[in-house]
Amino acid sequence: MTNVILHQYAGSPFSEKIRCLLGYKEQAYQTVEIPVIMPKPDLMALTGGYRKTPVLQHGADIYCDSGIICRFLDGVFPDKPIYPQEQIAGLTAAVHWTDTFLFKVSVAVAFQPRAMVANDLFSDPAVAEAFMKDRAELSKGSTELGMDLSVAEPHWLQHMKRVEAQLSSAKFLGGESPTILDFSTYHCCWFVYKNDVLKSDLDELPALAQWMQRMAAFGHGEPTTISGDAAVEIALNSQPAATPVTSETSEPRFAIGDTVEVLPIDYGFQPTRGALLLASMNELIVQRTDPRAGDVAVHFPRLGFRVAAIS
Template identity: 25%
Template sequence: MEAPNGIIIFHYPFSPYARRVIRYLQLRGLAYAECMQPHIMPRPDLSALGVAYRRIPVMAIGRDIYCDTRLMLRKLEEQFPQGALGATGGEHKAIQHLLNRWVTDGGVSMRAVGLMPPSLPILQDPKFLKDRQDFLGRPLSKETIEQGRPEAIVALRDAFELLESTLLADGRSWVLQTEGPSLGDIEAIWPFDWILDMAGALPPEIISAKQFPKVFDWIQRFRESVEQAQASGSKAVKLDGEAAGKLICGASFAESGGKIDAADPLGLELGSEVEVWPLDSGSSHHDKGKLVSLTWDEVVLATKAEKWDAEVRLHFPRRGFRVARAASASAKI
């Protein structure tokens, strides 16, 4: 069994972040393999690869393992340029980047997650709530979810209003005025597309097609495009953890390393023992290894998949992550 294009996605079905990457792959027609994961820790398939990072999805291309969907989409654009969906320059590229930061860094995505109805079966599971409390670093219960719901509704209504009254106000089909959905649409749409599948998440008297017809029409067009792409494309190859690990550790590296930006303020050298962790969620899980590359927008470290006695490389974006020498990284954030 092989991984098409060397791509393996570790995820679980209801992750909105995984959905973002899967939708991208489907629209591109890029064949891939997937290794399904538990929705709570532990995840032994990833631990066996030397990955401490606890967020989902995780993507491997060959022996390079990518963490954070912002980095994954960029790497898929770069490594598979034929048929890429991203803008190439000018105003459209700027809008694409701003949509990325507005939705992911600006809080839209987390507000959408905050609209999960407290009655959902998964929110009745104490193990899930305990796991997400560790993930978020703050108390989590059905009560705290209910308490936060009014603010989440206000924030998401504001996001719908922004799209309705600006980018989509002129009646365009796609945010960058392309013939079909582009990376700009994917950057903007994923939390809205995800939350609309959840019955009871949005109060219809506040957020519905009646108040925001252009946004709802846009989401429907996007879904139809995904369905058409799915119908004409190949299905994901299913892998268990053992098969995925063997394929990754037996592959070549997708990228070369060895680059350090001389002016980087951290003053780290190639081969330095470092650790990397996210600053917003999952921050108690630190990945450690030898520094392979450090640029203004990415950090790469080498670690070992002990089970297969193979080196793998973990890639993280700089934005939203902290990099430190291993000896000093235990300090409080």
Template identity: 30%
Template sequence: MSNSIILHWFPESPFASRVAWALNYKNVDYKTVVVSQIEPRPLRRPLDGGYRKTPILQIDDHVFCDTKIILEELEKRYPEPSFYPTTRSGLPTQGLCKALEIWAANGLMYSVMPQFSAADIPESLYNDRAPLFGLSSKKEAIADAPYLAIEMQAQLGIADELLRGNSEGKEWFLDTSAPSLADFHFGMCLCFVLKFVDETLVKKRFPLLLDHQKRFLEVVKDKLGEGRPVLSEREALEASKSKSLFEPIAISEDSPLKAGVLVSVTPLDTGKIPVIGTLVQLTAQEVVIKRMNEEYGTDVFNHFPLVGFSVLPVKQ
């Protein structure tokens, strides 16, 4: 069992940066594979089964799709330092972090998208992503951006209020003595904002968020994969032939889905492409399917979170 940990990403991806920070924070040794920023990605397909988003994390023959499940797996395998320190007053933070992720990664992140300086985005990237988000033509997007900034500022205002907490502001979002996952979520959002929005706006309107970002990036050693071995996509396919020890948890008797049935797992937000495989495990928060690819001789387990995905039987 080699347990090589491989982050498939492109460094411009804020979601993938969050995973790189998480790996750094937990002092995990990992390798990277740089994938194309746009489709097609034929050599990733045997690993992701059609799931088109970035990042994915590969651990031998297990491929974790979506950051939520990646972060949960890292917490399981590397419990220290925890992503869920208690608050200074002793309250647990796990539920709060998970609930905040749903807002940060959707409401807040999506409010930043129209701020892309669309004029600077290559045509091929714009055309790849625009239909996924129901975005208008590039010309309209450029014209609407200044008006849509109002919504983004309202969303950032909520993050600011959360961090403020008291008159001096808190060091970490949930008033913990070390960062919790909530800080990673807002770190990802702010990184995105700073990339696409003039920093002066953030400095003027949300100085606490900016200070938090600086503090956070120091703690997570923001080197974004620098110095990590880089594998080719073919090498990653080879690495998937190492088998991890895996004993699936039995599926509850009252589940409508039984082990061994063919299911489709599909994101509920964007990139709604079903990944089809044999159901292996279904817990309260996670689904695991197994898929074979004869052409490349791979046989992998794909893990998805249940939040944000549908799992349906495939009619045969």
């Protein structure tokens, strides 16, 4: 078994994308339930700054962002591949739009006032206040998370109708079998329609509702929970598999070995600092040494991240 550890929480849509993929790939894996809001000390020991959810760990290799996590999982569990090469440019663009713009739209739709009554997160005012404060911190300096419902709702409905039309003639968005676009679209739909108040909107979208059932039927694989501390210990007792690669670079401003910081370009601007190991078309890797986790290689997707000098 390839021992992967998913750092996640139950209500996280991007975690659902990964759980669903691990279900499709029929894999056993370990999970760490991480806090929904900061602080996340065990996660920080592994990532060195990146705070979003989910993160995947394989020994001392730490994968930040569902984009690189899905690529890694598809590589180590190659049965039922989800990145058909003959569609790769269009697919990558569609997935990026879905994980950024459509996700932002889905957040506004899922958190609309009529849906809040059925949202457990907001039943305790103190918890709700702490959550809102944390998410304000997450989106500090960014305009990428907030959208008015009056803008979001029509965009959501238009896309759901397009998805309905496409799924009326195919089992999956990828055709006969799912591609990464199915998993990206699914987590946005899951986030909106898991709310009982919004679920009835699916009555108008029967092909989409059936596709959601097909995606849900993949299950979540076989997860076993471990503590955050145990996961940090696993990193400490492992060596990163990633090694420096000088043969290709998507970052002409930096050389392999330079100390840099890597951070998302949309929101959650907490950087991870370390020595650049790889800057390829698909991936960035930095190596860092943590007092608790030891030497770790932290992986990011190239798309949606930037490399900067440490000021």
